[in-house]
Amino acid sequence: MKKFFILLSITLFVFSCSNDNSDDTNDQITCASPANISINSITVNSATLNWTANNAVSYEIEYGVSGFTQGQGNTISTSGLGYELTDLAQDTSYDVYLTTKCSDTNFSDVIGPVIFITETACQKPTSLNVDSVDICSISLNWDSNGESDFKIEYGITGFSLGTGRVLNATDNFTTIDTYLEAGTTYDIYVKAYCGIDGFSASSDPLVVTTASQDLAGSYHVTVTRDDGFSYDHGIETIVLVSPNYYKTETTGLWPRGSFSPDTDQGFNFRNSCGEIEVPEQQLFQGAYANMMYGNYAEIKPNGDLIILYNIDLNIEYPGFYAEYVKQ
Incomplete structure (x- = not known):
């Protein structure tokens, strides 16, 4: 009799534990996944997603261009049994994932991807x-x-x-x-x-x-003032300071070495599609701070440069004609 009582107790305990586990499992699977998912009415920029009803509070849709990472797509929550996806790109493949939400903490397994391709309005080139x-x-x-x-x-x-x-x-x-x-x-x-x-x-x-036209390099420089006075600057170097933007060594009638090494005697110019632009800029001509601006410039077929510019000086002839012969 004692053995029977012990056996009965064990059996009841196991049965009780089995029922507890079954209840926990049911709690996890009671939120059924969406079923019979279909994509309808596909156009060049929209498509309608439909599915079968269950005991859901709502449904969560996530979609994006095929291959997107889940959690990084477009998300929508709806209580209906269908939803129109809009503002899509034409002739593009999309992945769609659908989840049933039964409560704030109880969700079904994610179903997807369901894949569709939007239509093409006309053939792309x-x-x-x-x-x-x-x-x-x-x-x-x-x-x-x-x-x-x-x-x-x-x-x-x-x-x-x-x-x-x-x-x-x-x-x-x-x-x-x-x-x-x-x-x-x-x-x-x-x-x-x-x-x-x-x-x-x-x-x-x-x-x-596009083709490159690099103006950096060595040039033989001759500068002539408006009154006809000319000065041979010898060989100077034009350097590239940023894409298509250059700087000379000297300006006007001050040759290299006329002042201390840290004196900025050059000017900047830009090569804009084969046309030289000399913007208005301030120069330090030795002991003077002067404004300088370009009048005309030309890149010759052989690579030589012609640059005409004015320097705001207290002289009668502020215009300069600079010829840069490519070496």
């Missing part, structure tokens, strides 16, 4: 190709894929679409010759105009580097 590249111009062409109006967007490589320079074309070729710098790499995108449907997706980028 393909096979972008460079025709020619100069120091500040790029000519290119592309396959139109049956379209006739295009939008070109470009910027320094790595720029974000929507922030670049834009121009339009009515054929499958164009030349970009504004807002370019020599020796600089650019990304170029082309999209087709699709009428009332807007634009196609952008093409893959065409990456192009």
